[in-house]
Amino acid sequence: LLWKESWEIGKNPMASNGSPLHGPRIKRIEKAQSLFSETKEHTFESKAAEEHAKLLRIQHELEVSTKQAIFVDSSISDTIRTCIVLGNHRAAMKVKTEFKVSEKRWYWLKVFALATIRDWDALEKF
Amino acid sequence: MAQIPNLDNAPLNLKSIREQSQRELVNILKNIRGKKCLVIDPKLSGSLSLIVPTSTLKEYGIELRLLSAEPVQTECTKVVYFVHPQFNSMRFISSHVHDDASKGLQREYFLYFVPRRSVACEKILEEEKVHNLMTIGEYPLYMVPLDEDVLSFELDLALKEWQVDGDASSLWHIAKAIHKLEFTFGLIPNVRAKGKASVRVAEILNRMQTEEPVSTSDMSIPEINTLILIDREVDMVTPMCSQLTYEGLLDEFLRINNGSVEIDTSIMGAQQQDGKKMKVPLNSSDKLFKEIRDLNFEVVVQVLRQKATSMKQDYTEVTTMSQTVSELKDFVKKLNSLPEITRHINLAQHLSTFTSKPSFLGLLDMEHTIIEAQSYDICFEYIEEMIHKQEPLNKVLRLLILFSVTNSGLPKKHFDYLRRELLHSYGFEHMATLNNLEKAGLLKKQETKSNWATIKRALQLVVEDTDTANPNDISYVFSGYAPLSIRLIQNAVRSGWRPMEEILKLLPGPHFEAKRGKFSSSSSFDMSQGSLSSIDKVADGRRSLVLVVFIGGVTFAEISALRFLSAQEGMAYDLIVGTTKIINGNSLAETFSENSS
Numbered sequence: 001l002l003w004k005e006s007w008e009i010g011k012n013p014m015a016s017n018g019s020p021l022h023g024p025r026i027k028r029i030e031k032a033q034s035l036f037s038e039t040k041e042h043t044f045e046s047k048a049a050e051e052h053a054k055l056l057r058i059q060h061e062l063e064v065s066t067k068q069a070i071f072v073d074s075s076i077s078d079t080i081r082t083c084i085v086l087g088n089h090r091a092a093m094k095v096k097t098e099f100k101v102s103e104k105r106w107y108w109l110k111v112f113a114l115a116t117i118r119d120w121d122a123l124e125k126f
Numbered sequence: 127m128a129q130i131p132n133l134d135n136a137p138l139n140l141k142s143i144r145e146q147s148q149r150e151l152v153n154i155l156k157n158i159r160g161k162k163c164l165v166i167d168p169k170l171s172g173s174l175s176l177i178v179p180t181s182t183l184k185e186y187g188i189e190l191r192l193l194s195a196e197p198v199q200t201e202c203t204k205v206v207y208f209v210h211p212q213f214n215s216m217r218f219i220s221s222h223v224h225d226d227a228s229k230g231l232q233r234e235y236f237l238y239f240v241p242r243r244s245v246a247c248e249k250i251l252e253e254e255k256v257h258n259l260m261t262i263g264e265y266p267l268y269m270v271p272l273d274e275d276v277l278s279f280e281l282d283l284a285l286k287e288w289q290v291d292g293d294a295s296s297l298w299h300i301a302k303a304i305h306k307l308e309f310t311f312g313l314i315p316n317v318r319a320k321g322k323a324s325v326r327v328a329e330i331l332n333r334m335q336t337e338e339p340v341s342t343s344d345m346s347i348p349e350i351n352t353l354i355l356i357d358r359e360v361d362m363v364t365p366m367c368s369q370l371t372y373e374g375l376l377d378e379f380l381r382i383n384n385g386s387v388e389i390d391t392s393i394m395g396a397q398q399q400d401g402k403k404m405k406v407p408l409n410s411s412d413k414l415f416k417e418i419r420d421l422n423f424e425v426v427v428q429v430l431r432q433k434a435t436s437m438k439q440d441y442t443e444v445t446t447m448s449q450t451v452s453e454l455k456d457f458v459k460k461l462n463s464l465p466e467i468t469r470h471i472n473l474a475q476h477l478s479t480f481t482s483k484p485s486f487l488g489l490l491d492m493e494h495t496i497i498e499a500q501s502y503d504i505c506f507e508y509i510e511e512m513i514h515k516q517e518p519l520n521k522v523l524r525l526l527i528l529f530s531v532t533n534s535g536l537p538k539k540h541f542d543y544l545r546r547e548l549l550h551s552y553g554f555e556h557m558a559t560l561n562n563l564e565k566a567g568l569l570k571k572q573e574t575k576s577n578w579a580t581i582k583r584a585l586q587l588v589v590e591d592t593d594t595a596n597p598n599d600i601s602y603v604f605s606g607y608a609p610l611s612i613r614l615i616q617n618a619v620r621s622g623w624r625p626m627e628e629i630l631k632l633l634p635g636p637h638f639e640a641k642r643g644k645f646s647s648s649s650s651f652d653m654s655q656g657s658l659s660s661i662d663k664v665a666d667g668r669r670s671l672v673l674v675v676f677i678g679g680v681t682f683a684e685i686s687a688l689r690f691l692s693a694q695e696g697m698a699y700d701l702i703v704g705t706t707k708i709i710n711g712n713s714l715a716e717t718f719s720e721n722s723s
Contacts, residue, residue: 044542045557052554075553077516099550105514112515 051099055079058098062091076101077109084113130176131385131409136274137671137700138349142310144271147177154265155186155206158236163189163200167209170240172384173270173280174208193218197225206236208265211244220254235260241268241299268303269704272385273409276685277704279303284706285358285678286717288323289566296706297323300677301330304353304704308340312348314673315642318618321357321635323677328355328638335642351670354618358678360633361611362568366528366711367493369683371603372426373419376408376473377682377710379480385409393476394469406469414466420686422594422602423481430471437467496528497607498588499578505529506540513547519556522548524711527568535572559719566718577632584629585613600687612687615674619699672699679709
């Protein structure tokens with residue numbers, strides 16, 4: 001029952017997609033996370049919710065710093081790719097360490113991203 | 127080319143079913159006098175077009191619209207809605223009514239629920255204060271004949287509703303449809319069911335029989351001899367594999383919808399007209415398609431090539447030699463089949479652009495490796511790489527489900543790892559999808575050892591040296607893998623459940639067997655008492671008929687395999703397929719993602 005409840009909360013903000021009210025949305029997800037963490041079986045869900053909230057925060061910061069509303073609601077991988085495509089390698093690196101992205105995935109993302117902007121030199125070096 | 131299949135050769139008089147639905151629909155429309163605008167639920171439009179061609183509707187002076195949030199733009203003062211009883215549609219309709227009222231438009235509203243009214247939906251209308259403004263009725267459409275041997279109940283979410291939400295209303299719908307069939311064709315004497323939902327349907331069916339009996343006396347021989355009910359849950363492996371029959375591949379890449387595909391005209395050889403779409407009907411009225419639909423795609427290419435060359439030969443003969451009139455006549459007859467040949471050559475060519483890709487071949491290879499269930503690590507790494515490359519989510523889920531089902535779940539460490547990678551790559555909103563899949567048991571933590579290897583061996587699911595050109599086994603439809611569901615049916619038709627109880631126990635859900643009506647001496651409704659006798663041949667030499675119902679959908683490849691079975695020598699039965707929906711791995715995976723519902 002508790003689980004169901006937390007689920008609803010977790011789902012709600014996703015329904016209210018695209019609203020500028022990121023603050024309350026992050027709070028909702030955090031609420032869901034704490035509810036998940038109250039039971040033992042849902043450690044995975046709890047972790048996911050925690051990461052989701054963190055991701056939204058970072059994306060929000062990125063949008064403010066780049067002044068482009070293209071980050072929120074994309075996945076972690078997409079965020080990293082967008083960063084590399086924009087040439088913001090430091091931000092990409094930060095997201096990578098923040099979410100402990102495995103080397104394997106990192107390489108795929110970097111190769112794809114560099115290929116999209118046809119940065120063959122960087123690809124060569126890398 | 128007829129959009130609606132002609133059902134003349136059907137082993138069962140399906141035409142009468144279609145005509146009945148047609149009559150009912152026309153009656154409803156005739157009873158509403160004057161010009162009217164028909165607003166149809168988009169989900170219904172396909173099935174309705176298989177009942178009544180849109181041109182016929184236009185002859186009645188009817189304007190057609192699809193239901194959406196937008197208000198209805200029409201001159202007509204009478205608006206007729208045809209919808210599934212769903213909350214969303216109710217909201218649309220009430221907003222339409224409010225919108226009209228605010229504009230001062232005076233209209234009459236008629237609302238027909240398909241297949242039956244629902245209290246909850248009418249409640250919404252009451253709350254919106256529009257209930258008393260409309261005339262409400264029912265249009266009892268429970269099934270649509272898709273082809274000579276395929277009936278669909280058009281319940282695309284049945285599997286998800288039952289497995290994830292625990293909603294059993296679709297089971298009632300299925301039982302009702304079968305019961306309706308019994309009113310026309312007589313009580314079905316033998317019932318075999320496997321899987322939880324199937325047994326439920328059999329129970330509901332029996333209750334309906336007691337409440338509203340089909341009389342058994344005035345019908346000499348029931349036309350359908352046996353009913354086999356199979357849960358999709360029993361075999362989730364097959365739909366996750368890429369189908370390799372012609373029709374199956376068409377569905378995988380182009381999506382067959384209500385017996386036709388929609389494709390760019392450029393594929394069909396038309397020049398210019400870029401971006402225009404056209405509908406290509408695919409049903410057994412097309413003789414060439416009937417011949418090749420169930421063949422393995424490799425063979426289809428050969429057959430088409432043969433046809434084309436023989437045509438060319440005939441042509442040169444005609445131009446070089448003097449011909450008698452009758453020979454010329456034969457030639458012209460052959461020429462008539464030319465458009466069909468061209469059409470399928472175009473389609474096949476388009477398909478081969480997909481099937482010749484190395485990525486497709488790699489995927490096929492991987493599917494077989496998973497089914498063989500020997501190299502766990504290779505499969506795991508392949509899926510991991512797919513996620514990292516962010517390949518289409520449905521494709522990944524399909525393979526992952528296949529992987530999880532054959533291993534009866536994944537070890538906790540891998541399960542959590544892959545789930546995390548999925549969320550990272552595709553976004554956290556897919557948490558809900560993962561949760562649905564877990565509830566349905568399609569993607570889960572490993573708890574018991576997998577018995578897939580035993581099942582595979584006992585039912586001979588993997589067949590070496592499959593000859594796709596001259597198949598002698600159903601495994602040709604997947605080039606070496608015999609679909610589990612069809613193997614079960616093959617055995618059930620031959621000898622009933624009894625000889626394979628051991629294997630059935632390894633598969634999910636209970637099984638059940640019963641004789642009904644005057645054929646049973648006692649009401650043998652407990653499991654142990656099921657009859658042993660194989661299906662008796664009907665005395666007057668007709669082939670007896672088996673209705674196979676898939677609860678949760680069936681793939682084209684499986685239908686092909688069934689057709690193959692009934693065409694075998696020594697097979698005394700015709701098979702008819704009933705299904706909640708025609709599915710493939712992609713459409714099935716989609717029903718589980720949360721945003722689709």
